[in-house]
Amino acid sequence: xxxxxxxxxxxxxxxxxxxxxxxxxxxxxxxxxxxxxxxxxxxxxxxxxxxxxxxxxxxxxxxxxxxxxxxxxxxxxxxxxxxxxxxxxxxxxxxxxxxxxxxxxxxxxxxxxxxxxxxxxxxxxxxxxxxxxxxxxxxxxxxxxxxxxxxxxxxxxxxxxxxxxxxxxx
Amino acid sequence: xxxxxxxxxxxxxxxxxxxxxxxxxxxxxxxxxxxxxxxxxxxxxxxxxxxxxxxxxxxxxxxxxxxxxxxxxxxxxxxx
Numbered sequence: 001x002x003x004x005x006x007x008x009x010x011x012x013x014x015x016x017x018x019x020x021x022x023x024x025x026x027x028x029x030x031x032x033x034x035x036x037x038x039x040x041x042x043x044x045x046x047x048x049x050x051x052x053x054x055x056x057x058x059x060x061x062x063x064x065x066x067x068x069x070x071x072x073x074x075x076x077x078x079x080x081x082x083x084x085x086x087x088x089x090x091x092x093x094x095x096x097x098x099x100x101x102x103x104x105x106x107x108x109x110x111x112x113x114x115x116x117x118x119x120x121x122x123x124x125x126x127x128x129x130x131x132x133x134x135x136x137x138x139x140x141x142x143x144x145x146x147x148x149x150x151x152x153x154x155x156x157x158x159x160x161x162x163x164x165x166x167x168x169x170x
Numbered sequence: 171x172x173x174x175x176x177x178x179x180x181x182x183x184x185x186x187x188x189x190x191x192x193x194x195x196x197x198x199x200x201x202x203x204x205x206x207x208x209x210x211x212x213x214x215x216x217x218x219x220x221x222x223x224x225x226x227x228x229x230x231x232x233x234x235x236x237x238x239x240x241x242x243x244x245x246x247x248x249x250x
Contacts, residue, residue, distance in 0.1 A: 025221060
């Protein structure tokens with residue numbers, strides 16, 4: 001089961017961004033309900049809601065995560081649900097996108113857009129963003145399409161953590 | 171007279187779970203006019219949508235307590 005948390009970002013009366021992270025979110029909760037939850041949390045303050053994100057994290061053990069030269073992100077149409085299961089056979093990382101949008105992949109430093117995850121280390125954190133405001137270098141993906149993420153490393157054992165960020169509002 | 175200032179306000183919501191455990195959500199800088207209806211609304215959202223999980227994936231049964239907490243700082247004048 002994915003480890004899911006909600007990040008609620010708001011702007012206070014001084015226009016300072018305030019972030020509230022709420023752990024132990026039920027990963028099966030409907031995204032609209034999570035969005036509403038974030039709105040109601042913010043309604044208890046004088047701040048203005050700016051963003052609600054859910055983060056699904058899963059750990060991949062080295063023993064099962066031998067990656068071949070490429071991994072494939074398979075997206076299929078699954079209305080109103082977001083499947084967070086990850087195939088751990090090292091060759092497929094299936095992600096079901098609940099709505100059309102942009103599937104963007106950023107580097108480990110969370111700053112550089114790219115369409116390739118380069119496995120430069122045995123451990124690391126790679127983030128997959130769905131719903132980020134369009135960037136010219138982001139990969140557009142619509143439900144039902146697949147995005148191929150190429151690995152430049154071959155025959156490596158990889159252990160790491162994948163985090164799926166879904167922007168619910170903002 | 172010593173000056174006392176409020177340095178931080180927060181709202182602590184206590185949650186109960188089906189396994190008997192409790193947890194909390196702390197909201198910093200709540201608005202002054204938080205009403206019981208606001209808490210009830212949040213409670214309904216949590217419970218009806220089964221949003222929060224506890225230990226061993228126990229289910230949250232609701233908000234059982236809401237407390238406004240204020241931290242105060244008082245300067246104590248020292249004798250010379």
